[in-house]
Amino acid sequence: MHAFPQGNTWHIHPDPATLAQRLTVAIARSAREAIATRGGFHLVVAGGGTPQAAYALLPQWGGDWQCWHIYHGDERCLPPEDAERNSLMLEKTWLSKVPIPARQIHHIPAERGAEAAARDYATALPAHAFDLVLLGVGEDGHTASLFPGHDWGMEKGSPATIAILDAAKAPPQRVSLSGWRLRYTREMFFLAAGSGKRPALAAWLRGEALPAATVGTTADIWLDAAAWPGTPPAPV
Ligand SMILES: O=C1O[C@H](COP(=O)(O)O)[C@@H](O)[C@H](O)[C@H]1O
Numbered sequence: 001m002h003a004f005p006q007g008n009t010w011h012i013h014p015d016p017a018t019l020a021q022r023l024t025v026a027i028a029r030s031a032r033e034a035i036a037t038r039g040g041f042h043l044v045v046a047g048g049g050t051p052q053a054a055y056a057l058l059p060q061w062g063g064d065w066q067c068w069h070i071y072h073g074d075e076r077c078l079p080p081e082d083a084e085r086n087s088l089m090l091e092k093t094w095l096s097k098v099p100i101p102a103r104q105i106h107h108i109p110a111e112r113g114a115e116a117a118a119r120d121y122a123t124a125l126p127a128h129a130f131d132l133v134l135l136g137v138g139e140d141g142h143t144a145s146l147f148p149g150h151d152w153g154m155e156k157g158s159p160a161t162i163a164i165l166d167a168a169k170a171p172p173q174r175v176s177l178s179g180w181r182l183r184y185t186r187e188m189f190f191l192a193a194g195s196g197k198r199p200a201l202a203a204w205l206r207g208e209a210l211p212a213a214t215v216g217t218t219a220d221i222w223l224d225a226a227a228w229p230g231t232p233p234a235p236v
Pocket of ligand 1: 046047048049050051073074075076086135136137138139142143144145169
């Protein structure tokens, strides 16, 4: 584990399998603490390819599934059965294998189009803070569906959800939680693996205002060694 002055804690693991295993243990720990102290675990999940190995391990490591409440950080505006939907990936890798009550699984109705879905989803979100927000890091530094060059809704009082009509990564129409709503959480974990993520992480460490770096100012960042941009720092 490595701490840096920016307030983030970087966890660098030798390979993707170790990364997935350690991240899963950390998610399960966060769930146990939230359920023990507040009776429920309100988790925002990341989409994309990177978290799939950790989601596949969660059925083994998690528990008290009736206390879990699942939200998405973002969704792609595609039919629900499209292989690129984050909701389908989540169902296949994890949710279909555990007894979380269906009413506590909040998929984004992105098939309705970005604007209608963003409006609807704002009403599905809790008024209180999330317990844990999981986020990915795109090769261009995007997180959730907050892309460079867009308004990320960082100010308190911004809408909780954003309709994106021209994302730099396909599909162009997406729905994302805004920066401030993602930050309204007790814990925030970023996850990145593979050498393709190195330039974005190097820019983050240089202090560039990428979406991931701007949202993740006091976050735990979980990486494999291939994603780390340089010589691993000395442990603190
Ligand atoms: O499009 C998206 O990209 C990011 C990063 O995905 P990855 O496949 O590079 O891990 C992801 O976090 C986001 O949820 C997703 O919709």
